[in-house]
Amino acid sequence: MADLDTADTADTAEPESVAVSRRDIKAVVAVEGSVAAGPTYRITAPKTGTVHYGSVLAGSHAGTVNLGKGEQPFRVGDEAAKVPVESILKKTLVPDGARVHKGVPVVEVAYAGFGLRGRLPKASAYRLLSGDMSATAAITDGPAGFDCTLLVASKAPAEPGEEGPEILCAIPDDVRVYNGLSGLIIVASGQVDEALALPTSAVSGSAVTGEVTVVNDDGSTEVRKVGLGVTDGAIVEITHGLSKSDRVAVTPPRPVR
The missing domain is CATH 2.40.30.170 (Efflux pump adaptor protein, beta barrel domain)
Structure with a gap:
């Protein structure tokens, strides 16, 4: 895709600006x-529910159970948790029969x-x-x-x-x-395809919301709040607050408080 269009104006009162463009952005x-x-790492609950340890952990002791990739050391409700890589059991973190929320660590293992x-x-x-x-x-x-x-x-x-x-x-x-x-x-x-985007250097803020200085057609400027999405560190998605026809100053406004 074409590079972001940066323009210097002849009028020294108008700040250097950059156009909002559409880009594919991968975080x-x-x-x-x-x-x-x-x-060590932890295997978490795949859903909210009651933990039931499988036969692979029945009567086991830390350091004595080898877990192959894809094995199922426990279930939460009707959904099994799978071992992502060959590992060794270190310890269980919740008792059998405990109810946990999705994402809560259930066992600690060592790669x-x-x-x-x-x-x-x-x-x-x-x-x-x-x-x-x-x-x-x-x-x-x-x-x-x-x-x-x-x-x-x-x-x-x-x-x-x-x-x-x-x-x-x-x-x-x-x-x-x-x-x-x-x-x-x-x-x-x-990844977001064809996202409205700006260089991160032109935006104050780094997550969810930010501010930019919009350069109007008559050369006047205004600070505007914008929504921020995916970023690859150099380019950031603008989720709301700007359109493709807008230009913003390359120097960002004051940091968002």
């Missing part, structure tokens, strides 16, 4: 991480390999976790561009100012890595 964020052997761990930025965590996430990863000065299964890790933020939820990229066993190496996880979640 992507890069997360720094480090390699760990046998990292039977190496994982790349990192934290999602708070500003984009909800948007990414709410979508259908996928990931690729690269090890610093090592293997790059490999796909990995993305999991929500066990560790929660320790301090109020810490970054968002910890994620785990389960590194395939044919990718050679070592404990303690650093790397990058590229997380993608959702």
Whole structure:
């Protein structure tokens, strides 16, 4: 698709502006991480209901149960939870017969390999976790561009100012890595086609709502509230507040309070 049209005006009183355009946008964020052997993660309830552990966990003890990919360690109501990657049971988190809500962690397990761990930025965590996430990863000065299964890790933020939820990229066993190496996880979640879009640098705000400076045909300007959707870090979807015929100043207004 064509690049966003940026125009300098001859009238110095009119700010440099950029046109609202239509773009295909895929939500992507890069997360720094480090390699760990046998990292833990949690398998959550697939729906709201009563937990029933299957025969695979009956009378089991932590560290003694190997769980193959696709195995069903428990059910919630009539829906089974599946193990996403080969793992080892660490502990159950709720008793058999307990009623839980969808998404509540039920068992903690350890991946039977190496994982790349990192934290999602708070500003984009909800948007990414709410979508259908996928990931690729690269090890610093090592293997790059490999796909990995993305999991929500066990560790929660320790301090109020810490970054968002910890994620785990389960590194395939044919990718050679070592404990303690650093790397990058590229997380993608959702795509919007033909979205009204602007450069993120022209918008104040980073999630849900923002403000832009609209440049009118007569050169006058006005600050306008806009709705924000999917972003890839460089371009952001405008969900309401602007039309394709609008232009906005390349410099954003004051930050949204």
